[in-house]
Amino acid sequence: MPPRWRLPLLALGFVSLALGIAGGLARLTPFGFLPAAISLHGALMVSAFFGTVISLERAVALERTWAYAAPLCAGLSGIVLLAGFGVAGMALMALAAAFFFVSNVMVLQRQRSLETATLLAGAAAWLAGNLMVFYGQAAVPWWIAFFALTIGAERLELSRYLKRAPAVRVAFMLLAAAMLVLPPFPAALGAVLVLLALWLAAFDLARVTVRQSGLPRYVAVCLLAGYFWLAVGGVLMALSLAYDAALHAIFVGFVFSMVFGHAPVILPAVLRVRFPYSRWLYLPLVLLHASLAVRAALSTEIGAWGNAAAVALFIVTAALICIKGVPAPAR
């Protein structure tokens, strides 16, 4: 599919991003506007936004037109849900995950490895989560497993550049297996997420690239900060404490930080736009993590607004860099 056709797919996901964040903020106000977005905040953010972005990435990697059905269904699911068609929207979400699962089967067929098997496990977790929504069951632990497995697999793959003992891969395999089966037991899943965060902090490529400069260092900072929040979220989940802080440590601190880091790497590949590295990218990143700290430790409301502002600032920064080619300030 030509890159120009990928932009509308991404735009569909961004509608859910905008209204999903608005719904999340509306939860914290007494006014109760955007009722659909309020009740569907999680589904909009996880499946309709991240699901669109991640499955679009996979379709680009596969270079198969049918694989774009996953981001199309995921993107449309958000619009349909927001339009008030709950069942149809949830069915589209499940269909998106089903297409994504098949895409990952094809990835596994191209190369059988622990990495591609873990990606498939992540796709299975997303499908399970979306089916849980459809049947009115708890989806969030499955969605957490979807991100942890998907991001974990991608980091495992890049860590192959580094010299690591075979036991390191065995440890990852055990963690991945645990993440696939533990979503029905959120506290146990939380404990495994802590171990995954420790694994990532110890063995990821980011440990080396953070000592480089420019883009590799920026990506590494995003990732390492994300691993900190993954550990925080895992601890809170394991102890069944502070639900809002636990979830947002994982979804905002870990997942969004990873997205901030990878946008300059992925967007040129997906949209064929120029995205030169700029030190301005650290601005929304600092705001993201600082506001999350406020959210976890001081005020959910102020922190949530800060999180939303960080995402908005990142989009504006990225757009300015792409469109105007903002030069990087001198190091």
Add this chain to the structure above:
Amino acid sequence: MFDLNQARAGRSSPKLPRMEMIDEAGVREALRAVEDPEAGMSIVDLGLVYGIAVEPGRVRVEMTMTSPACPVAPYLVDESTAAIRAVAPEGTDVQVDLVWEPPWTPDRMSAEAQSRFGWSG
């Protein structure tokens, strides 16, 4: 003696001049400009370039990535094609193919890459 390479260099990229003839080393040198953005290292040093075949008017390259799920792969193929076209004689047929067999292994990395990533030294 009139140096055609230098004459051509004057009106092309200051980094790598377009060549009258291109050989495997020339292609490899051109591909050094293509980086895995996250590793911050060229695809040549990372051992992602599997094979280079040069015939008159034709360049064929086989490269891989560490993962078939990487969305950057098709982009790096296009970047590699453009990097070779920029230095190859005009009209050269350049084809870069992505292959998954054999799977990439760390021993394909250059000594510099191996040193940076802790495999030696």
